[in-house]
Amino acid sequence: MALSGQVAKRPYAVKVAGVPVVLWRGREGLRAFRDRCPHRNYPLSAGRIEDGRLVCAYHGWAFTGEGACAAVPGCATADLSRLKAERVAVAEWQGMIFVSLKPEDRLSDGLPDIPQGHDYDHFWWAMKPQRARVFDALDNVLDPFHTNFIHDGLIRVKHRRQRVEQTIETFENGFEATYIQNTDYGWMSRALEGERARSRGRYIPPVAFQGRWEGRKGLNLCVTIWFVPEDEHTVQPMARFTTLKSKGPAWLKQVMIRLFLFQVIQQDADALTKLHDNIAAFGGPQFHAGPGDRVSDKLMRLYNGGKLVPEVLGPYHIEL
Ligand code: FES
Ligand SMILES: [Fe+2]
Structure with missing residues (x-):
């Protein structure tokens, strides 16, 4: 890309x-x-x-x-x-x-649904290529539990959690997890977001993720990320950011989002490189699902070309 x-x-x-x-x-x-x-x-x-x-x-x-x-x-x-x-x-x-690379591919099929029209501002962010596996990058961005540790203080915090209701909706070719909760305790979430009603994380095979953060009055932020595999060991994330127009000038939002997210992205990139290198050192991954890992198996199935049975799972109560 x-x-x-x-x-x-x-x-x-x-x-x-x-x-x-x-x-x-x-x-x-x-x-x-x-x-x-x-x-x-x-x-x-x-x-x-x-x-x-x-x-x-x-x-x-x-x-x-x-x-x-x-x-x-x-x-x-x-x-x-x-x-x-x-x-x-x-x-x-x-x-x-x-x-x-597949000439028969219909590239425009399966593109994520991004809010369009005069009400929204958008910008692209072509991020630095990272030494990482695409699967781990998708798993990371869909997984809420690492945020209390890897992004401690910025997004969520280690020692204070809130009750969150998680619902998972599966489609034949994707899934979406919805989290009903208040704003996270990290300072960045507090500074940028205002009151949160819910957030959603969606997987759009093969390599795209979409996150939406909604306040009481509607969308605060939509981030769509394609984790582009440059090769087996290198991922380049390409992200489309979408915000509601009413929330300040577009250039200022872009500067703020880039400034604030820079560190978060770096933290994830470091973690993904550690995963990549350790998985290589052990000759391949060996994952054991924990009690909170409700989407990784679905991600794995779709990522490997399988399908899911459409259903709604949950709500589950977790602490984040
Ligand atoms: S024209 Fe000879 S290599 Fe391209
Ligand atoms: Fe993260």
């Missing part, structure tokens, strides 16, 4: 599940190819865009948006029909570019 603005006049290199991909805009619009020239495998992202074609920097072969080779310099009369760059699926949505 990339931000729309990152792909402009030059080819742009990204990595998707370990595979180098080049994004570029030509005559036919936005395109994504595996980042290797079919000739000698030179990275196409090192080339340039000329007359709406992607031109390899090694021998100057030029490719159309369909991947067809349109020119081989020095061989004007040759039949080029065998020579093709490898296209992969790409879609642009709300200022973000999504890539999938």
Whole structure:
């Protein structure tokens, strides 16, 4: 994935599940190819865009948006029909570019529902790539119990908990946990949020999470995060933040959210790297579900391509 603005006049290199991909805009619009020239495998992202074609920097072969080779310099009369760059699926949505290595993938299906319209402000945050596993990142963000420890003082606190009602709704291809509670005891929650009525955490397979925090009068914050697998060991979170317009100027909210969340994100990133390294040291994960782990099994099933039976579970009473 990339931000729309990152792909402009030059080819742009990204990595998707370990595979180098080049994004570029030509005559036919936005395109994504595996980042290797079919000739000698030179990275196409090192080339340039000329007359709406992607031109390899090694021998100057030029490719159309369909991947067809349109020119081989020095061989004007040759039949080029065998020579093709490898296209992969790409879609642009709300200022973000999504890539999938499966060409048949319908990328626009299964996109999260984000509040739209004049009532909302949005911004994207392309976070630093982290050494982490995608599964652990999803599990972390859907798990409320770590917040009292890893984010002690900021979001929740270790030594003071409140009673929370948790309800889980499962869908064939996702689930959402709702937490009815008052504002958390951490200072950041207190400073940013006001009174809380409920929060929700939703998993949208394969790699997206959406959190919503609601006050008595409606939505305070919606955060949608795609945990993009650059390779097996690296995750780049791309987050879309949505707030109600009434709550102050958009730029100020963006600055505040970035400032406040910077430390929280760092704390999670550190934890995820520790998990990653320790899991690698032991040759693989070995998880034992605790009494509060009501969504991890569902996450695991969906993440591995399975489905869930739609139902509502709970309410459960927990302390957070
Ligand atoms: S490697 Fe690309 S043109 Fe030769
Ligand atoms: Fe966290």
